Amino acid sequence: MYSFKNDYSEGAHPRILNALVESNMEQTSGYGEDIYTERAVELLKQKIKRDDAHIHLFVGGTQANLTAISAFLRPHEAAIAANTGHILVHETGAIEATGHKIISIKVSNGKLSPEDIKPALDEHTDEHMVKPKLVYISNSTEIGSIYKKSELEKLSKFCKENKLLLYIDGARLGSALCSEENDVELSDLARLADAFYIGGTKNGALMGEAMVICNNSLKEDFRFYIKQKGALLAKGRLLGIQFLELFKDDLYFDLAKHANVMADLLRKEISKAGYSFLTHSPSNQIFPILPNKLIEKLGNKYSFTIWQKSDKYNSVIRLVTSWATKESMALDFINDLKNFTEV
Amino acid sequence: MYSFKNDYSEGAHPRILNALVESNMEQTSGYGEDIYTERAVELLKQKIKRDDAHIHLFVGGTQANLTAISAFLRPHEAAIAANTGHILVHETGAIEATGHKIISIKVSNGKLSPEDIKPALDEHTDEHMVKPKLVYISNSTEIGSIYKKSELEKLSKFCKENKLLLYIDGARLGSALCSEENDVELSDLARLADAFYIGGTKNGALMGEAMVICNNSLKEDFRFYIKQKGALLAKGRLLGIQFLELFKDDLYFDLAKHANVMADLLRKEISKAGYSFLTHSPSNQIFPILPNKLIEKLGNKYSFTIWQKSDKYNSVIRLVTSWATKESMALDFINDLKNFTEV
Amino acid sequence: MYSFKNDYSEGAHPRILNALVESNMEQTSGYGEDIYTERAVELLKQKIKRDDAHIHLFVGGTQANLTAISAFLRPHEAAIAANTGHILVHETGAIEATGHKIISIKVSNGKLSPEDIKPALDEHTDEHMVKPKLVYISNSTEIGSIYKKSELEKLSKFCKENKLLLYIDGARLGSALCSEENDVELSDLARLADAFYIGGTKNGALMGEAMVICNNSLKEDFRFYIKQKGALLAKGRLLGIQFLELFKDDLYFDLAKHANVMADLLRKEISKAGYSFLTHSPSNQIFPILPNKLIEKLGNKYSFTIWQKSDKYNSVIRLVTSWATKESMALDFINDLKNFTEV
Amino acid sequence: MYSFKNDYSEGAHPRILNALVESNMEQTSGYGEDIYTERAVELLKQKIKRDDAHIHLFVGGTQANLTAISAFLRPHEAAIAANTGHILVHETGAIEATGHKIISIKVSNGKLSPEDIKPALDEHTDEHMVKPKLVYISNSTEIGSIYKKSELEKLSKFCKENKLLLYIDGARLGSALCSEENDVELSDLARLADAFYIGGTKNGALMGEAMVICNNSLKEDFRFYIKQKGALLAKGRLLGIQFLELFKDDLYFDLAKHANVMADLLRKEISKAGYSFLTHSPSNQIFPILPNKLIEKLGNKYSFTIWQKSDKYNSVIRLVTSWATKESMALDFINDLKNFTEV
Structure with missing residues (x-):
């Protein structure tokens, strides 16, 4: 029985395992303060062309989403997502469990546009309702569609005009960026989004998602949030080594x-x-x-x-x-x- | 510069890496529903001599603690811990972030006894105060001391008499159980605690903690909590393979x-x-x-x-x-x- | 400028103010443990014909809803509400702020039927999604419609069959029960719902909502939840006196x-x-x-x-x-x- | 049996009841947007000599504390309180229920000084621990002691130097300010604290606490938090009328x-x-x-x-x-x- 069920049925690409084996007996600092993580972060900064970005490595996507979104929002602020959005449907209420409502927008193609979001802003007008603050999109989306650069440009502009944060779930970002129809580069995401993550689990790593924070106001104390959510890996190097291997030559x-x-x-x-x-x-x-x-x-x-x-x-x-x-x-x-x- | 800073400075024991390499290209189900995790769980049940226990594999200790404790408590219920307890001091308020107070008990040796806990029960008497419900201990403790079997027996009895849950953080359980002064076996923990975890990260795994739930009333829907806290690993087999290797012949x-x-x-x-x-x-x-x-x-x-x-x-x-x-x-x-x- | 904007534009019915004035200088216990609250609770039990019910008095509706719903649900459990439901729209995410998702059901008349709810149950099937647990309805609804007895009977039966709790927001229960089209009595609610509240604020009280808990499994420790949510009124008698006056002769x-x-x-x-x-x-x-x-x-x-x-x-x-x-x-x-x- | 049990055994001072009776049949806007609340707020601003302060009226103290503190803190930030502090002991873990740890400081007189707080700051140094952010004091304290102006000056200076917020629980502020030993004025509090509340419940009102927010960075969107916590009173005028009566001539x-x-x-x-x-x-x-x-x-x-x-x-x-x-x-x-x- 061969499986086309998902993109995490096997372990990791052999080069990744090899990198883990080779570095195995070295001693490093814990909690992501090791040399491999440091190098991986530097390398990713070059790839996204944002030397000022803060980058943190997570084990999984739900963990990355809930840590970042709850860190970015104040208690009365809400996220906005397409009705197919992963955080809305398949994370067991993880975002709500951190105290935040997600406003669901019904769309047919898994993608959000300013036109989709505008009515939600118009409806939420006073303190008897939550305050929409963060737009969550996935690229590629949960139903395989991808965003064109022009769509992201419009969305980013709309968000800035309406004081909304733009957050991109990149669990399957590799596939999106390598689609024949794609015209988006990593550096575009870093320019247009306030934060996004580069998914490793679904693209050859054992596990690992690289959260990129571009907006200055979201950077402070982020490691506190990671630790508080149980997401700070003791042997953090495991994530650094993998991202280093994945990006050092475009694997x-x-x-x-x-x-x-x-x-x-x-x-x-x-x-x-x-x-x-x-x-x-x-x-x-x-x-x-x-x-x-x-x-x-x-x-x-x-x-x-x-x-x-x-x-x-x-x-x-x-x-x-x-x-x-x-x-x-x-x-x-x-x-x-x-x-x-x-x- | 050689490090005696902690027990997670290196990667994993070579046999563990080897097991990951050997199984790497097999396809398995995700989220811990794979054959390796199944086997690891069965093996652990034998080791603890509790066929009825529920066992769930986590990536890390803070994650394991916050998921379990918040799952076990109702909103008004509190945990009790020694002032040196890891959840009280070094988890960035992870338990409080799930809504629960931890009552700190000042002790000198890192361990809790019924005599230490009793005054806290006497103080918390009505609905203007939290309701103490779960006793958190670590074995070995954060300062290296270990519990004798008789101490655990007394603590367990006291907890049962006072409708308290006994929870054991086993981040360094291996070291405790292999101490020259130890007289406790895994099966004792399964008999005396309502839940405990067997730490892998600090004893040779890349990462991994096996949460054992012995009390029937705590078992229901536990996978929902794991997922909601972002702790359900997509490639769950990584944890299963490691625990299988660690326990198949007493490694x-x-x-x-x-x-x-x-x-x-x-x-x-x-x-x-x-x-x-x-x-x-x-x-x-x-x-x-x-x-x-x-x-x-x-x-x-x-x-x-x-x-x-x-x-x-x-x-x-x-x-x-x-x-x-x-x-x-x-x-x-x-x-x-x-x-x-x-x- | 005369207001038809809401039903809380004036103070209280003069008889209520009079009752407050007359009892003013008496000394009573605080926090709802006074003789007036005791009498009001006894009287309400008679009115609903459920001597076993637990009744707690709240200051306002959002407070009552958030305290009860967060007390009744486990962290992974969700409420279900009509898209017009007050908790979904006009309580600033109060329920989500306690950690729980609300599943929105689109209906045209403000009311929920088993047919409306069934698809939501069919969709939420595993631990990657929240677990639907509590059905929230309002009577009268937020758009003025009311439930017939037969509708409540069907809903209650459906909830029991599906292990769902039925919770009724009675902010405007007085108006519903006195509608010309109504065939429901207070005792029907106590028979069919797991919990409901009788609204006073919008029917002549200065403030006050009487939460009735019928389901035994929901009664324990409820005063802890009230206090924890800041909802335990120091001069609790104020609520008791008002409900006593409202119900002693059908005012x-x-x-x-x-x-x-x-x-x-x-x-x-x-x-x-x-x-x-x-x-x-x-x-x-x-x-x-x-x-x-x-x-x-x-x-x-x-x-x-x-x-x-x-x-x-x-x-x-x-x-x-x-x-x-x-x-x-x-x-x-x-x-x-x-x-x-x-x- | 005459009670010296507390200061909320009776109703309200007759003048307050009278004011409620006189205004009873007037129609006003709900939720604290009425003319009485507006006037009360203006009057209080004069009394505290801070025209720029934001003032919000609450029904009770626990409600006021939990709303303000959870609004002021980011998820990883903690409050610091004396071991006798009301939020630490007698609010059923209300603050922790909003996700925040309270660091307990053992003192003998119910009061905190910079010397008491300093060691807690020295201990909490990295992201594995919560970040101390808000100092909670009560005046008068839970054991009847009061702060001298010089003590508040020092505390305020220390807080500013250490980027801590100073929050004063004024449940019994009236008694403190009228003590023979007092040298503090309302305007001192508004000058020295980031926020504080003026307690009405324990000083002659039916209920009511006036939260004064002096620090600009804490003012935004505060009404959202009030509503979300169920603390926005429908007939908000009830609070406005009472504070107006209490302060219009120093009652x-x-x-x-x-x-x-x-x-x-x-x-x-x-x-x-x-x-x-x-x-x-x-x-x-x-x-x-x-x-x-x-x-x-x-x-x-x-x-x-x-x-x-x-x-x-x-x-x-x-x-x-x-x-x-x-x-x-x-x-x-x-x-x-x-x-x-x-x-």
């Missing part, structure tokens, strides 16, 4: 490209086979609409998520590729899909 | 024993050299009282923590040994201490 | 009836004048749709809330009547509305 | 003086009768040490709090006087104490 982007190539292959061939998709998703997640009977047959050989019903006879499935996806298995999947279809 | 205890042997060596020789100690600590942390001038000289070759002033001319330092401490370095330290003393 | 219902009669009068005459309403609201809040020009003219003589735009030329306004509404002013309003219309 | 101070005169009488005569006191408390709370047998006899005629044991045969009791204390009852108490002593 990060190579891995993301592979995931995208695999998704492109699946997308193209499924499309050729006559099937359509829930949404336009030029990244490593695709959502084909397939007959239930076909899904059942594929399900005997491959694991994947049944996303939602489409109609009585068809459903949407989610296929996720990764740095580790084998081309042979993608091809097998396509062949099986075609064969099962013909039958 | 865990071998590593702890080595740390203790190294500490014993230091303790004995420092004592022979004529110095006394802040406290009796038969585990992998020792607290010798040394002349400031000697400390300064040693500080040029070794890193360690200056714990507190003792008097005008002397200070307490903390020396921590671990699975990775080299005997040659411990001997060097002793020689230098003796040589510097003579001068 | 509570007389006041609500007056409010409803005034609303009926406005509703009937506005309807006769040819205008329609946003929603069917047989209680003390009505929402006529009027031409913007007419609204402007009325706005020079009366204060009220402009609720929302209806179309380019018309808007919805909210008119609220109360125990204190003067019939002469209601008649004046109607006359003016008719006169301004004719012009 | 507030007259009432406090009466309480102090009654306490002075008790103190002097108890002292004459040969008894000593737990602490020097020149305000409306006194703590005589009396033989247990005498306490028992007095307890048959008067109610008061038994504060703590003194030795085997003697205990400390707390006697509280108020604006409502009858001189005849104070004299009776003294006579009885003398008579019971003689027997």
Whole structure:
């Protein structure tokens, strides 16, 4: 049973494990105050072209989101997210557990625009309601769509005009930035967002997300928040070593490209086979609409998520590729899909 | 500069890294629902002789403490801890950040007894005060002392009689259980505590703490709490693989024993050299009282923590040994201490 | 300028002030442990026919809601509310500030039915999402609609079957129970809800809401929660005296009836004048749709809330009547509305 | 049974009730946006000689403390309080429930000085510990002592130098300011504190505390916090009317003086009768040490709090006087104490 269920089914890229093995018996300071973390942070600053940014390494995405968002907001301030936003749906109320409401904006493509956000601002006008303060977006989004540079520019401008913070969840940032349709660079994010994180867990690391804080007013005392949320890793070097390996020669982007190539292959061939998709998703997640009977047959050989019903006879499935996806298995999947279809 | 600063200066025991490398390209389910975690949990249940226990793997200790304690308490309930307790002092108010007061009990040896706790119960009598509900202890404690079985028996009995939960922070449990003075077994903890955790980070793992929940009333929905606190690791297998390796043939205890042997060596020789100690600590942390001038000289070759002033001319330092401490370095330290003393 | 803006524009019914004056110099215990509160609680138990209920008096509605809901839920549990629900919209994120998500259900009439709630239960299936636990409804609702007994019966049954708590916000319960369309009695609420509160602030008291806890599992230690949320009034007798006066001879219902009669009068005459309403609201809040020009003219003589735009030329306004509404002013309003219309 | 148990045993001073009765049927805006609250706020600004201060009226002290302190602090910041501080002991962990640790400083007289606070600052040095940020003091303190102007000056200077906020709980501020030993004026508090509140509940109001925010950086959005904590009173005028009445001609101070005169009488005569006191408390709370047998006899005629044991045969009791204390009852108490002593 081969899995297209997610992009964290395997361990780490072998080079990362190798780097951990090689550095293993060195003694370093704990809690991210080691030389590897220091180097990784310096390297990332170069990549994003913001020497003034503060960068902190986290173990996971929910942890990164809840620590940052609760650090950035005052108690009465709320986040705004698309109805598909990860913090809104799949983090067990982690943000609310830190005391903050998330205002849900219903959109069809997983993305937020100023036009989507404006009505929420218009509605929240006095102290009987929460104060919208932070716009949360994901790139790529939870349904595989990506932001164009012009969209981010508009969103950033709108946020600044309305005293909103722009926060980007980059759990799958690698795939977004390596999409064929992408025109955004890391340095654009650092210019347009107040904070964002570069996801490692879903792109070849054992674990690790690099939080980049660009807005000066959000930098102070951030390590206190990390520690308070239980997110300060004792052997912090584990994160530094991994990000160093991922970025010292663009391994990060190579891995993301592979995931995208695999998704492109699946997308193209499924499309050729006559099937359509829930949404336009030029990244490593695709959502084909397939007959239930076909899904059942594929399900005997491959694991994947049944996303939602489409109609009585068809459903949407989610296929996720990764740095580790084998081309042979993608091809097998396509062949099986075609064969099962013909039958 | 060799470090006796803590027990998390190196990576992991080579066997652990090896286990990660060997399993690396296998696909498994995420979030701790993989076969390795399953096996590790089964193995740990055997070790603690409690087939009914629920076991959950965490990345770190503060995370484990804050998730468990906030899950176990109702909003008005408080924890009780020794004034040296890690949750009280060195977790940046993580427990209070989840809404709970910690009642501090001043003790001299880092340990709590029924006699220490009783006055706090007598004081908190009505709804104008918090309701004491959970007794937090560490074994070994933050100053290296350990609990005898009879002490844990009394504490457990007292807690049951007073409807208090007994929770044991086992960040350094390995060292405690392998101390020459120890008469406690893992199964005793599972019998006497409502919940406790078995620390991996400070005993040879890259990271990892195994939370054992023995009290039935505390088991329900615990994975929700883990997720909500950002503590559910995507590649949960990383924790399972490590605990499997640590416990499949007692590597865990071998590593702890080595740390203790190294500490014993230091303790004995420092004592022979004529110095006394802040406290009796038969585990992998020792607290010798040394002349400031000697400390300064040693500080040029070794890193360690200056714990507190003792008097005008002397200070307490903390020396921590671990699975990775080299005997040659411990001997060097002793020689230098003796040589510097003579001068 | 006469106000139809809300039902808390005046002080209290004179009988209530009189009761406060008469008892003023008596010495009583503080924090709701006085004889007046005791008597009020006993009287309310008789009225709801539940001798086993626990009843606690609060100063205000948001305070009552946040204290009760955060006391009833475990950290990972969520409330469910209609999109118009007061806790969702007009309490500045008070519930989220205690750590709990509110799942919003879009409905058109302000009311929740099992059919509305079911999809939310179907969606929240595992530990990556919050666990729905408490259904929050208001009676009358925030848009003036009321629940029929059969609706409450179905809702209560559904909640029990799905291990959900049913909580009723009774800020305007008086008006609901005295509506011409009502078939619910106080004792029905005590039978069908796990907890509900009887609102005093909006029905003739200076301030005061009586929280009734029917479900045994929710009763324990409730005074701790009240105190912790800053809701335990030092001179608690102030609340006891008022509820005693309101319920000793049905003043509570007389006041609500007056409010409803005034609303009926406005509703009937506005309807006769040819205008329609946003929603069917047989209680003390009505929402006529009027031409913007007419609204402007009325706005020079009366204060009220402009609720929302209806179309380019018309808007919805909210008119609220109360125990204190003067019939002469209601008649004046109607006359003016008719006169301004004719012009 | 006459009560010396506290200063909130009776209702309100008759003039306050009268003011409520007279204004009762006027219509005003809700939530503290009425003309009475506006006037009260203006009047208080004059009294404290700070036209720029922001003033908000609360119903009770715990509510005022928890709203302000949680509004003023960032998540990782802690309050510092004397071990007798009300927020530390008698508010059911209300501050911790908003996420903040309180650092307890052991003192003997209920008061904090820079020397008391300094060691706590020295201990809290990095991100593994909370960051001390707000110094909480009470005037008069929980054991009746008061601050001299020079003490407040020093404390304020120390706080500014160490970037700490100075917050004064004025639940019994009236009694403090009217003590024979007092040299502090309201305007001194407004000059020296970042925020403080003027207590009404314990000095003749039905309920009410006026929070004064002097530090500009603490003023923004404060009404959001009030609402979120359930502390925004619908009929906010009730608070405005009371503070207006209390301060329009110094009724507030007259009432406090009466309480102090009654306490002075008790103190002097108890002292004459040969008894000593737990602490020097020149305000409306006194703590005589009396033989247990005498306490028992007095307890048959008067109610008061038994504060703590003194030795085997003697205990400390707390006697509280108020604006409502009858001189005849104070004299009776003294006579009885003398008579019971003689027997």
